[in-house]
Amino acid sequence: LLAATDSSGVASYHQVLDQQSLRRLQLGTELEQAMADGQISVVFQPIIDARTSDIVSVETLVRWAHPRFGAIPPDEFIHLAEQIGRIGPLTDHVLDLALARCRRWLDQDIGLSVAVNLSARCLAEPDLVERVQRALRRHGVPGELLILELTEGSVVDDSVRSSTVLEDLHALGLRLSMDDFGTGYSSLSQLRQLPIDEVKIDKSFVLGMSTSQGESFIARSIIELAHNLGLRVVAEGVEDELTRKLLTEMGCDKLQGFLVSRPLPDERLESWLLARTGVRSAAPGAQHRRL
Numbered sequence: 001l002l003a004a005t006d007s008s009g010v011a012s013y014h015q016v017l018d019q020q021s022l023r024r025l026q027l028g029t030e031l032e033q034a035m036a037d038g039q040i041s042v043v044f045q046p047i048i049d050a051r052t053s054d055i056v057s058v059e060t061l062v063r064w065a066h067p068r069f070g071a072i073p074p075d076e077f078i079h080l081a082e083q084i085g086r087i088g089p090l091t092d093h094v095l096d097l098a099l100a101r102c103r104r105w106l107d108q109d110i111g112l113s114v115a116v117n118l119s120a121r122c123l124a125e126p127d128l129v130e131r132v133q134r135a136l137r138r139h140g141v142p143g144e145l146l147i148l149e150l151t152e153g154s155v156v157d158d159s160v161r162s163s164t165v166l167e168d169l170h171a172l173g174l175r176l177s178m179d180d181f182g183t184g185y186s187s188l189s190q191l192r193q194l195p196i197d198e199v200k201i202d203k204s205f206v207l208g209m210s211t212s213q214g215e216s217f218i219a220r221s222i223i224e225l226a227h228n229l230g231l232r233v234v235a236e237g238v239e240d241e242l243t244r245k246l247l248t249e250m251g252c253d254k255l256q257g258f259l260v261s262r263p264l265p266d267e268r269l270e271s272w273l274l275a276r277t278g279v280r281s282a283a284p285g286a287q288h289r290r291l
């Protein structure tokens, strides 16, 4: 809150909210309705196998098309949702949209894995595992096709409790991915004790690789150490051909970034898939193709 000051320099009794606080306040009160109104949607960013360039999964990224403010980036409203205690419903909404799409791809004979970001706060929700399980059942999607991306802070904060949550999630058959790796405080040895399947090298390192040897060295170290622990490695933020080449030579397993594709709305992802792999709706009863 800022105290308004009149021309004589004396603070008035009015208190005015600065623009930004006002916007946050408004977004906070509108979030729930925005989900109901369909303002909150998702886009999907393809992730490819570094060696074969086959698409292996897509990451679900949330978007808010606000009627007055326009496109609001997730970095602005995810944190807000956490602070006002609405991250649970928002996560359920995103999971629902992602699994509905995944189901539809399955019906088109496309067995495409879908990754959903899980906020640190979600791991503390006592009914998380049950909600994820119910969502999978409701959509008829096998757990093997779901990947949950966690951030480092979330599993290190309360590692004992979260490790049982992670074990329970893993038991549903889904895969766990450590997002933004290298920016937090976890060590790879901590990862060894958790049921994590893959790490995603944070894009801050990947973006600098084509120009900085230091960043390349960090990427190489993460890949080697992760492989020694039996983990797969995804690089996010791959924007240029040189970076793709370097990462592939280093043995990085999967690539994600603007070089491959920007995040796409569902219809555009389907045409992207079609153009790239020739995948089209298959005859009923055909075997699911695992991409």
Ligand code: C2E
Residues within 6 Å of the ligand: 045, 060, 061, 062, 073, 074, 075, 078, 091, 094, 116, 117, 118, 119, 149, 179, 180, 203, 236, 237, 238, 239, 256, 257, 258, 259, 263
């Ligand atoms: P993230 O999970 O690390 O997602 C990757 C971000 O990098 C996305 O930003 C993506 O658009 C961007 N990106 C991908 N490739 C490139 C590239 O080549 N260059 C550059 N410069 N950027 C690239 P986005 O969609 O703005 O999302 C930002 C963050 O918001 C995500 O980072 C994630 O932490 C969070 N987020 C997004 N959707 C959700 C969600 O449904 N739930 C939760 N809890 N968090 C979400």
Ligand code: MG
Residues within 6 Å of the ligand: 059, 117, 149, 179
């Ligand atoms: Mg992510």
Ligand code: MG
Residues within 6 Å of the ligand: 179, 180, 200, 202, 203, 236
């Ligand atoms: Mg990330």
Ligand code: MG
Residues within 6 Å of the ligand: 180
């Ligand atoms: Mg990130």
